[in-house]
Amino acid sequence: MPSGHSTDRGETIVALASGAGRAGVAVVRLSGPASLETAHRLFHVKQSPALAPRHATLRPLYAPGNGAFLDEALVIFMPGPNSFTGEDVVELQIHGGAANVEAMLRACIETGLCRVAGPGEFTRRAFENGRLDLTQAEGLADLIDAETEGQRAQALRLLQGEAGNRFESWRERLIEAMAALEAAIDFPDESDVPEQIARRSLEPLARLQTEIEAALSDWERNRSVREGFRIAILGKPNAGKSSLLNQLAGREAAIVSPIAGTTRDVVEVRMVLGGFPVWVADTAGLREAVDQIEAEGVRRALDRAQSADLRIWLLDVTDDADTLERVSRETSFAESDLVVWNKTDLAAGRMTDDATSAISAETGDGIPALLLALEQEVVRKLSSSEAPIVTRARHQSLTSQALHHLQSARRAFQDGLGPELVGEDVRMAARALGQVTGKVDVEDLLDRIFSDFCIGK
Template sequence: MFKNFLLVHKKTLKFFLRTQSTIYALSSGQGKCGVAVIRVSGASTELALQCLTGLSNPKPRTAILRSIKHPSNHEILDKGLILWFPGPHSFTGEDCCEFHVHGGIAVVNSVLNALGSLPDLRLAEPGEFTRRAFHNGKLDLTEVEGLADLLQAETEIQRKQAFLQTQGALSKLYNKWRGSLIKSVAHIEAHIDFEETETIDEGVLEHIVKEIETMRDEIDKHLNDGRKGELLRNGVKTVILGEPNVGKSSLLNLLCKRPAAIVTPVEGTTRDILEVTLNIEGYPLVLADTAGLRTETDDIVEKEGIIRAKRSYECADLVILVIDSEKYYSWLHNHSSGSTTDYLKFYVEKLGLHDLLNYESNDEIFTKECIIVFNKLDLVENSLNLQNSSQINCLSCKSEDGVPDLVNSISNKLKVLCGEPSAEHPSMNQVRHRQHLSNCLKCLNSSLEKSSNDTVLMAESLRKALRHLGYLVGVTTTEQLLDVIFKDFCIGK
């Protein structure tokens, strides 16, 4: 127990010393560039500014052109713009300044070395500027995560979702629930304390129950959003499936506009999973090419490829099912009464993907979101005579006819899967959010079950629910949780 006490206080002391020091780092990108931004934050920032530029009491948030000198020998290192942000009106909440210097590597290193020569200044750790902003109440945890996503965003819709989160779209929602729950806990505790004296208004408990039921329904709706935010943040996992030599690799190359996959007339060319990440009209698509599926093969390598293809299918959010138009035309010739739906069922069963078929519904054929592609259209002389042709894409990978229509179909599917980010209806995008909200929902349901017979236990369940909402925004937190959240931040942010 004494060891645990020492360990806790050692961590507290280490954190205190770390936050008391003044930090600096290159905040712009590495390598040669026109302008580099070096950021400083902490109690000794003004001293550092004075030592390198001679400025004292500079005008806040005003760009000033100054020579930057080494504090030891007063050699001029560069001439650049200086910005001063006195705390608490800064990104970190502390005194901050920025040196906007020429972006050459030697220039940047000389300024960093000059800052490092000053007492009480040290190089910042990854994400330390943002971490200080969090500890000083400038950002909550959801806004911190939004900032991290904004730095990682590769598509326009990802950027939009991340930016809305940095502006508090999620934290406003979670803090609204948290504020409502704090009131409910306060009222029910007052009800418990004053129940015997009857000095509290009648109907308070009934009102609390209605409030909790409303919140429970809102959280449940928020959780059951089809993982839209998570899919947008991580990319929609999409797998191309079909028989050998049906044109899967050719399709992948067409979509990514480069020869990413090897294409030959030989069946079974693709053995392993080949993944590429694409930007489809602002939505992220993680596209996987797979081995051709068939139930019988003596090739041990091909068998492993088929196993991996099915494993990739199981994890996929979207399936692109590729079909040989010639084979469909031949089947239709031999099955005059058969329909396109009949062939799709026959084809999927032939591939061994029985769980992809929805046997319980006549309207929805597939159990997953699926795009059907009839390839090799250039080899078919007559019309394919497709039923439900609006749901089917016909193309030729050889002539590239029909590719724009396929891209449009993929884009429409991505819009359905990911949604459109908005401040009014923000989507959670972290597994951490889902876990805490699910636990909060369990506690709310537990409190409602106890509302009729034990208000003390009901209050305890509400306090647990409140704790989970606190973990979401960072009111209740641990150093381990913060380490996980900040581990992917870059130095200088």
């Protein structure tokens, strides 16, 4: 779908709004000025009184070309502007199934009154008609993609407008400060007045800066809720990392063998722990690599260790004391890392005190306890009563920009620069926040944002 289409609001669009594939019921949605007319063309003219707004009516539908019977549908007309898109919307609830839906879409197009919608085009129209701000539209996309309870809860809060309202209130406070600074510019001759006014307008900005910093500090957590918490399993070759991954996943996701250096690439498995999405990565054993491929594997393992939210260092209880000593010397354990001893079945009684966990990836001993510990850690890190504000890279980048301008506004003022220069930075900060909700200058971003949506939304 060429993106040029998506800004043409005069056109009427149609798409399957429910999930594709076999289903009891499918919902075909029309939006735009000719929605009602399109539906009427599918009725038998004689027996088709006009559709009453917001009433479900059972109607037989016929192809506009040859008059062939299509399906019986529950038809609902929702006139704009109080509809999802803000335009006239008609929904046809028909029997599900790919061919039936295809036939209905073809019939709608055959009327010559509408065209197939592009990805996210319904939501984009809702945004353009002021029914949603951009963060709410993104919340809707997240809700559709949500597979876990944690993702759902975060998406719902976004859709309810919590984040959008916060960004908007920050922007309003910046605009107030800007107005005060402009008043200061208007008193160029009385040197005391601008100083006072500027000071008064800048004090609230210090508080605002603290709030924005706090919201930004939650970004990593919010992102993990949305995209998944990343756990990396690390250790030397043959420690049993792949065996552990398979135990956690409950299937043979990675190859296990007695040959040291079996795993070369990162193997990832997705799980749900405590209602949050989690990615567990098995990595190549860390050692002086014997060939180029293994060296690349080790590089990827270290890379993954770096970006993980939680690292599991897997140690082999059968290793001699020298090896273990060397591992702990060469490994940079962090406070939050989990140290797990493996192969307890081979060395009963040889456990060390500093082990937070002891398992046998072969027999499955200790795996439930480890899973519970992982779940507790994920929940501890990801659950929060704070409203998720910065949830996407787009928000993070614009909010950081706003913070940067805010800091330089305050610096400019301290350096004794005039209110014009201070005001310019405040204006730039307000603009960045306005772009988050879509209040200002986002036209060129919309194609990208809405192209992530599925068709029919």
